Amino acid sequence: EPEVTQTPSHQVTQMGQEVILRCVPISNHLYFYWYRQILGQKVEFLVSFYNNEISEKSEIFDDQFSVERPDGSNFTLKIRSTKLEDSAMYFCASSDVAGGINEQFFGPGTRLTVL
Amino acid sequence: ELKVEQNPLFLSMQEGKNYTIYCNYSTTSDRLYWYRQDPGKSLESLFVLLSNGAVKQEGRLMASLDTKARLSTLHITAAVHDLSATYFCAVELGQKVTFGTGTKLQVIP
Numbered sequence: 001e002p003e004v005t006q007t008p009s010h011q012v013t014q015m016g017q018e019v020i021l022r023c024v025p026i027s028n029h030l031y032f033y034w035y036r037q038i039l040g041q042k043v044e045f046l047v048s049f050y051n052n053e054i055s056e057k058s059e060i061f062d063d064q065f066s067v068e069r070p071d072g073s074n075f076t077l078k079i080r081s082t083k084l085e086d087s088a089m090y091f092c093a094s095s096d097v098a099g100g101i102n103e104q105f106f107g108p109g110t111r112l113t114v115l
Numbered sequence: 116e117l118k119v120e121q122n123p124l125f126l127s128m129q130e131g132k133n134y135t136i137y138c139n140y141s142t143t144s145d146r147l148y149w150y151r152q153d154p155g156k157s158l159e160s161l162f163v164l165l166s167n168g169a170v171k172q173e174g175r176l177m178a179s180l181d182t183k184a185r186l187s188t189l190h191i192t193a194a195v196h197d198l199s200a201t202y203f204c205a206v207e208l209g210q211k212v213t214f215g216t217g218t219k220l221q222v223i224p
Contacts, residue, residue, distance in 0.1 A: 031210070042217050043158065043203060048210035055210035091157060102146060102207065106158040 002026040004107035006092050012113045013082055021077045021110045023092030032075045033093040033104060034067065036060070043091070049075065082114045117142050119206050121215035129223050131193050136218045138187040138204035146207040147187050149178050151200045152217075158203070161189075194222045 005024045013019050025032050034046040048055040049067055066078045075094075079086055089111050093104040118141040128134050138147070146165055150158040162171045164180035164187060171178050175198065177190045187204055199222045204215045 033212070035212075035214075043205070043214040045212045045214070048212075050210065058211065093158075103160055103163050104148070104212075105160065106150075108157045 004092055004094055004105050006090075006107040006110050008110060009108065010111045010113070012115065015084055015114055016081050019079050019082055019112065021079075021090050021092075021112070023075045023077070023094075023107055024073055025075055025092065025094030026096075026105055027073070029094035029096045029105075031055075031095045031097060031102070031104075032067075032069070033095075034077045035091045035093065035106075036088040037091065037109075038088045046077070079112075082112075084114050087112055087114045117144070117206060117208055117211075117213045119204060119213050119215040121202075121204055121218050123218060124216060125219050125221075127221045127223060128191075128194050130195055133193065134191050136189040136191075136202055136204075136220075138189070138215050140185050140187075140206045140213075142185075142208065143182070144185075144206040144208050147180055148205040148207070148212070149176075149187070149189055150203045150205065152203065153200050161202075191220070194220075196222050196224055198222050 007022045032049040035043050037043045045058050046061045047057045064080045068076050089109045091109045092107040095102045095104045120139045149161040152158050162178040167182040169180045175192045180187045201217045201219045203217045205212050
């Protein structure tokens with residue numbers, strides 16, 4: 001069964017460093033998302049992406065964040081200069097809006113720890 | 116700003132009992148989702164509800180949507196230990212999805 005994959009599973013970085021989180025969505029899906037979940041808290045929407053551009057973004061998704069689909073298969077989230085409060089689980093999701101359903105399939109997540 | 120509230124936040128129930136989790140949201144929406152999350156794991160899609168009066172059932176779980184009341188419910192019938200997890204509702208408007216606070220369910224044998 002097709003699934004969303006994410007790498008790495010765990011990333012440790014120093015404050016101020018740049019990180020790139022990678023996702024491979026399900027191959028025929030057209031809509032892509034990033035979410036984050038601080039430990040023990042709710043899931044927060046970051047950004048949605050369709051047709052090679054951002055569709056929606058939240059207040060969290062400021063100038064420090066960017067997304068890219070560099071090669072037609074990967075979907076990346078870059079954080080330019082990480083802060084301690086960026087430590088969280090980051091989930092990628094994809095969907096194809098078949099029949100208007102837009103069921104999103106989530107990847108396993110990347111745990112980001114900023115020291 | 117769309118707000119999504121769930122209650123209860125924590126639910127401890129005995130096996131065999133029934134209970135309902137509530138999800139209220141503040142503005143009209145395009146779709147409503149229910150997800151399950153096991154500790155340390157990703158989110159598993161349970162239901163997608165599109166229209167007023169929609170009802171979907173899978174095993175011991177049944178979800179319904181009342182768009183006029185801006186309310187969705189997740190009903191658990193005859194709970195079993197395997198249902199222990201955190202359940203999130205999420206509301207989509209445009210391409211933005213807002214999650215509820217989550218309900219941590221513990222089913223006690």
